[in-house]
Amino acid sequence: MRRLIPTGEAARPVEFADADRPVPEPDEALIRVEAFAPNRGETFLLDRPRPGLLPGKDVAGRVVRQAADGSGPGPGTRVVGHPPLGGWAEYAAVPTHSLAVLPDGVDSVRAAALPLAGITALRLLRAAGSPAGRRLLLTGASGGVGHYVTELAAAAGAELTVVTATPARGERLRALGAAEVVHEVAAADGPFDVVLESTGGPHLATALSKLRPGGLLVWFGQATRTPATLDFFGLLGSPEGVTLRHFHYAGAPYGPDLETLVRLVETGRLHPEIGRVADWSDTAAVLVDLRERRIRGKAVLTTEAAR
Structure with missing residues (x-):
């Protein structure tokens, strides 16, 4: 599969690399990523990336392999997730306590814009x-x-x-x-x-x-x-x-808050502010614009799986 990895270069913070699919832990589902949303804080980590950094915490897509312990949604289910890392890739392993099922009325682009920013706002x-x-x-x-x-x-x-x-x-x-x-x-x-x-x-x-x-x-x-x-x-x-x-948002399982955010979007009570949607081949340029405050609200990148 392909994933984005840091380069350490300010003008081109990430590049594509070939990698093996992640091997999920027993309580993790394997997700085929359709969309992901970088956060401005992540752009700062790319200034001097630590060895082995795999960025990406906000994703939406479909389950291709249910968690081995039987928890979480089954294969084919549309989900939004908040993995600890590695979401800027074709596939991501996400703990089932950090997933929420997506209804038909909430698309992957809006869903991907929810996790970190939305959970932070709620908490x-x-x-x-x-x-x-x-x-x-x-x-x-x-x-x-x-x-x-x-x-x-x-x-x-x-x-x-x-x-x-x-x-x-x-x-x-x-x-x-x-x-x-x-x-x-x-x-x-x-x-x-x-x-x-x-x-x-x-x-x-x-x-x-x-x-x-x-x-x-x-x-x-x-x-x-x-x-x-x-x-x-x-x-x-x-x-x-x-x-x-x-204040820091991290702590309790993210799934319940993701479910709340999805429900608010579905019922028209919360409107993700998405300043840019682009193909993930443009991720490096989008990250620069996000870092330099040239994007209002969220930016969302879509992969081949979204088409």
Whole structure:
């Protein structure tokens, strides 16, 4: 089979290589991949790839071999999955607890855009507590996670202010339910009950200052790739008694959350924001554009199996 492997070159981060089909563990199904969606964080791993790195965590396709332990869907079933690695290939081994069955109404392209960004959005909002009736601020809202958080939080009754770089992206976020759109964190009109912060650098301290006394800041990313520095004495001038919480989406089995996301898409309550769909022969160029923020929302690559 063919798979994409890192090159270590910024202008051409991946290339095709021949490889054996993966041999699934007893609790893994073998999936023929029809579509996969790279994440911007994965583009950073390709800058200096570690030996043996096989990227790819968001896939959709069909089961060709059921897990040997009998768990999970049978052969021929359409699925979306979140493997730990190796999804940028013709075949991928996926733990059955990280799979969800796809109904006829959800195609592989939209399904592939769901796993990492969608699971992150669901778990991020759970970490923040019930959004209903609360004022939320979301930084770095233009990416895949930001679009899902916006739609989910607005539907749950939050008054959401989003920070995004351009008016065009802001218009789409308004359509998904954002109450206010600003282009700098400093311009957000606080105070907020919860801040969801994903950019790092100097923006973290500014976002923290936008909280009400007793508010919560959930820090879930560092898209600027610039370390954040907080001055202890500067914090004394911030709202009293705020909580700063680090968040990472990984943890419990992903299957139940994937089932939730698929159901929301099927019923028209969640709309994957896909900025580009391309053949996987164009993956290297798409990765560069994703890294350089030239794609709004998600990018999805399709393989020969999708045709």
